[in-house]
Amino acid sequence: MRVLIVQNFDNTGPGQVETALVEAGAELDLRQAYRGDALPANAAGHDAMLVLGGAQSALDDDDHPYLPPLLSLIRDFADSGRSVLGICLGCQLLARAYGGKNLLGAAPEFGWRGVTRTREGAADPMLGAVPDAFTSFQWHDDTFTLPPGAVRLATSPAAENQAFRLGRAAYGIQFHFEADRSIVRQWTSMYPERVAERDPSWRYDVEAAAHGAAADATGLTLARAWVATIPQRAAALQATA
Numbered sequence: 001m002r003v004l005i006v007q008n009f010d011n012t013g014p015g016q017v018e019t020a021l022v023e024a025g026a027e028l029d030l031r032q033a034y035r036g037d038a039l040p041a042n043a044a045g046h047d048a049m050l051v052l053g054g055a056q057s058a059l060d061d062d063d064h065p066y067l068p069p070l071l072s073l074i075r076d077f078a079d080s081g082r083s084v085l086g087i088c089l090g091c092q093l094l095a096r097a098y099g100g101k102n103l104l105g106a107a108p109e110f111g112w113r114g115v116t117r118t119r120e121g122a123a124d125p126m127l128g129a130v131p132d133a134f135t136s137f138q139w140h141d142d143t144f145t146l147p148p149g150a151v152r153l154a155t156s157p158a159a160e161n162q163a164f165r166l167g168r169a170a171y172g173i174q175f176h177f178e179a180d181r182s183i184v185r186q187w188t189s190m191y192p193e194r195v196a197e198r199d200p201s202w203r204y205d206v207e208a209a210a211h212g213a214a215a216d217a218t219g220l221t222l223a224r225a226w227v228a229t230i231p232q233r234a235a236a237l238q239a240t241a
Helices: 015-023 067-079 089-097 181-190 192-198 204-227 230-240
Strands: 002-007 027-032 048-051 083-087 109-117 133-140 151-155 163-166 170-173
Touching: 015 027, 015 204, 048 067, 048 089, 067 083, 067 089, 067 170, 083 089, 089 163, 089 170, 109 192, 109 204, 133 204, 181 192, 181 204
Parallel strands: 002 027, 002 048, 048 083, 083 170
Antiparallel strands: 109 133, 109 151, 151 163, 163 170
């Protein structure tokens, strides 16, 4: 199992998704696209794709000219039936890649916040692994409209589209389920001005004590559930080789 990971910003690594991938014995191919790492020409050399978050918007082509090629690569993975996971910015890029409209600044949200599954989410292979209502870390300003054919899997008062699926296993997840308490602590210490802009009263220790353990457990469950979708495609590729 070989998984392409596209990183879009400093200190926004795969977190708990990496934990689940390593458990499954996956080979990880990390490309720091925002630093100039080349992206693969197509999906042929990988079984799945993970696109991570970042401070830029999903429409920031001028400052990040790799975004249009990344959109094409996302479509190549998803159209071939490979598993795709876009988190935060990655989610917004997946929506854009398939015709969703990106809405900049329309849904600011920060901190551990509640998320609710939809009825379709309860029956989904990934979202079906967690309870109807759960808490996960949020840090975003933008949102999007669902692309044609997408299935909404989770929602919240701040952002109607918290999770969706396209096709077999192309998932867009707005919330940062990959970010466990150690990652949130790191973000808090490394970006204090940005944190203060979003929540001047933010106290990591208090919030982590109240929500962190449950959110971490939910996040790892979701990560493992997504990773479980990958061997289905890998086996199919081997059978037709």
